[in-house]
Amino acid sequence: MSVLPSLKTSASVRKKVVLLPDHAFFVRVVALAAGTLPAEVPGQVELALEGLTPFSAAQLCYGYFAAPGADRVLVYAAYRRKFTVEDAAAWAEADVVLPVFAACLGLAPDQPQTLLVTGPDCITAIGWDGRDAVPAVVRTRPFEADAPAGGRAAIEAELAASLKGFPAPVKVAAPTESASRIGDRGLEFSVGDLVSRFDSAQLDAIDVRDKADLAARRRDRARDLYLWRAFLGSAAAIGIAALLQFGLQGGRLWLKSQALRAAAQAPAAQKIESELGLANRIEELSTSRLMPIRMLEIVNENKVRPKTIQFLRTATKGLYVLEIEGQTNVTTDVFNYQAALKDLPACERVELGQTTDRGGLTHFTLTVTFKPEALRPAAPS
Amino acid sequence: MKTFFFSRHIREKILLTALLALVGLVWLGRAGRSARVFWVEWRANAAMLATQRQWLNNRASIEASAAKAIAHLDPARTFSSTRLLGELSTIADQVGVRNGTTSEILGTELTNQFSVNTVQVAVRNADMPSLLSFYGELDKRAPYIGLEQFSLAINPTNPSLLSAVMRVSSVEINR
Numbered sequence: 001m002s003v004l005p006s007l008k009t010s011a012s013v014r015k016k017v018v019l020l021p022d023h024a025f026f027v028r029v030v031a032l033a034a035g036t037l038p039a040e041v042p043g044q045v046e047l048a049l050e051g052l053t054p055f056s057a058a059q060l061c062y063g064y065f066a067a068p069g070a071d072r073v074l075v076y077a078a079y080r081r082k083f084t085v086e087d088a089a090a091w092a093e094a095d096v097v098l099p100v101f102a103a104c105l106g107l108a109p110d111q112p113q114t115l116l117v118t119g120p121d122c123i124t125a126i127g128w129d130g131r132d133a134v135p136a137v138v139r140t141r142p143f144e145a146d147a148p149a150g151g152r153a154a155i156e157a158e159l160a161a162s163l164k165g166f167p168a169p170v171k172v173a174a175p176t177e178s179a180s181r182i183g184d185r186g187l188e189f190s191v192g193d194l195v196s197r198f199d200s201a202q203l204d205a206i207d208v209r210d211k212a213d214l215a216a217r218r219r220d221r222a223r224d225l226y227l228w229r230a231f232l233g234s235a236a237a238i239g240i241a242a243l244l245q246f247g248l249q250g251g252r253l254w255l256k257s258q259a260l261r262a263a264a265q266a267p268a269a270q271k272i273e274s275e276l277g278l279a280n281r282i283e284e285l286s287t288s289r290l291m292p293i294r295m296l297e298i299v300n301e302n303k304v305r306p307k308t309i310q311f312l313r314t315a316t317k318g319l320y321v322l323e324i325e326g327q328t329n330v331t332t333d334v335f336n337y338q339a340a341l342k343d344l345p346a347c348e349r350v351e352l353g354q355t356t357d358r359g360g361l362t363h364f365t366l367t368v369t370f371k372p373e374a375l376r377p378a379a380p381s
Numbered sequence: 382m383k384t385f386f387f388s389r390h391i392r393e394k395i396l397l398t399a400l401l402a403l404v405g406l407v408w409l410g411r412a413g414r415s416a417r418v419f420w421v422e423w424r425a426n427a428a429m430l431a432t433q434r435q436w437l438n439n440r441a442s443i444e445a446s447a448a449k450a451i452a453h454l455d456p457a458r459t460f461s462s463t464r465l466l467g468e469l470s471t472i473a474d475q476v477g478v479r480n481g482t483t484s485e486i487l488g489t490e491l492t493n494q495f496s497v498n499t500v501q502v503a504v505r506n507a508d509m510p511s512l513l514s515f516y517g518e519l520d521k522r523a524p525y526i527g528l529e530q531f532s533l534a535i536n537p538t539n540p541s542l543l544s545a546v547m548r549v550s551s552v553e554i555n556r
Contacts, residue, residue: 224394228386231398237405244412248419255423262429269433272440275492279447282497282552285527286453292531293516310540315532 023142061208067133106196108133119174125159306333346374460551462498476514481505
């Protein structure tokens with residue numbers, strides 16, 4: 001079953017896979033030191049290559065296939081000069097570059113299996129011994145493009161015979177670049193009826209290009225991915241803003257209709273409100289009458305008001321407050337008067353306002369708040 | 382789109398992203414401000430409608446309480462604004478302060494059942510007993526005529542004379 005749907009969005013973006021001829025590579029299975037961590041595998045591979053070839057790792061195009069838990073890796077390498085400058089330039093555009101047989105390594109069977117992969121110019125036998133996902137044997141035999149069918153059959157027979165102890169080989173056509181799909185989660189190839197899969201962590205390992213270049217490409221890819229996400233985020237922000245604008249347009253129309261409704265029923269509501277206000281006023285006129293003369297009688301009592309205090313103006317504020325503007329030629333009498341008013345049982349509060357002294361006369365303002373019971377009108381006889 | 386984006390040069394990618402981010406931020410900011418204004422208007426309108434709904438829902442009970450407030454009043458003894466002015470003039474005549482008295486209609490507030498008329502009356506240069514009589518006559522007409530505000534000031538040149546300014550209201554039942 002294909003995992004293509006799980007490759008998500010990037011799977012739909014066709015990327016370039018370059019497959020190189022198997023016969024250009026020599027292949028070895030290298031044992032790993034016990035307890036080798038995954039991060040140490042590249043170093044061990046380079047070390048093994050230095051022992052296996054007369055070239056330094058920098059002069060080789062090499063890749064390897066490792067599997068979790070396996071104590072060996074399959075290493076394949078080719079002398080860099082076997083490939084032309086044009087080839088190398090074409091690789092720069094590719095996402096993965098690997099030999100044809102390496103495309104089949106992702107099959108990773110969990111039991112012994114042999115595969116005869118027939119390409120246009122070589123046949124490769126891959127044998128898994130079932131110990132782990134790493135093949136135990138990989139052998140390649142080239143042939144001329146115009147070689148007769150009998151010649152190919154002989155090569156196949158020879159390869160099959162060389163894999164003693166492995167099951168009978170299954171013949172498959174070599175995977176092609178067009179039969180591959182690559183995405184953010186990895187790479188897969190169709191190999192006959194089977195699917196060979198590699199996760200994204202394995203891609204740099206199986207790729208034969210310069211590992212430093214690959215690391216730089218990986219950094220660029222990560223940077224591009226961040227930029228792409230920022231690009232998408234910005235596009236989403238624009239989309240949200242556009243939706244919000246359209247929503248607000250609709251909302252404004254609705255709000256306008258609501259405002260019209262409020263305006264239409266405002267007179268009726270105000271009329272009811274004013275009716276209540278007036279009803280309360282009438283109630284007040286009947287039950288709570290303003291008693292200005294009684295207020296004046298209280299504040300004007302001889303024993304309370306010092307003789308020097310002269311009223312200039314008095315005014316009521318509401319039902320229970322009287323504001324007094326007065327003058328005196330004895331300043332202390334203002335405070336005496338305030339204190340005397342405070343002592344009256346009819347007064348709730350007495351506040352002294354602005355007080356000015358000019359030409360020997362002190363002008364003052366007193367605000368007297370009476371207790372409602374002190375101003376209650378006498379019951380009609 | 383992704384293919385197009387990834388195939389661009391890094392400078393183009395940065396430029397495209399920055400441009401789009403700028404447009405997105407500006408537009409989103411503007412839309413956000415509009416949304417906030419809309420939200421404030423919506424809340425104000427909703428509050429107004431809720432208040433109106435409350436008044437309209439209570440119409441019957443308010444009208445009933447208004448009817449109750451005037452139930453004990455005799456419609457024949459209530460005063461229109463014109464009648465109120467006439468009554469105040471009569472009182473001023475009775476107590477002998479007609480010459481120094483001025484009256485002014487301040488306004489009328491109407492409902493379906495009644496109206497309340499407000500008049501400001503000023504009595505100038507009157508002695509205290511006359512003012513007390515005037516006040517007493519007004520008091521006799523309560524609750525058909527009510528005193529709402531009262532201020533009293535002495536005449537600066539003759540402290541034995543006083544000036545009073547009163548705001549007087551009358552109820553008029555519409556039958």
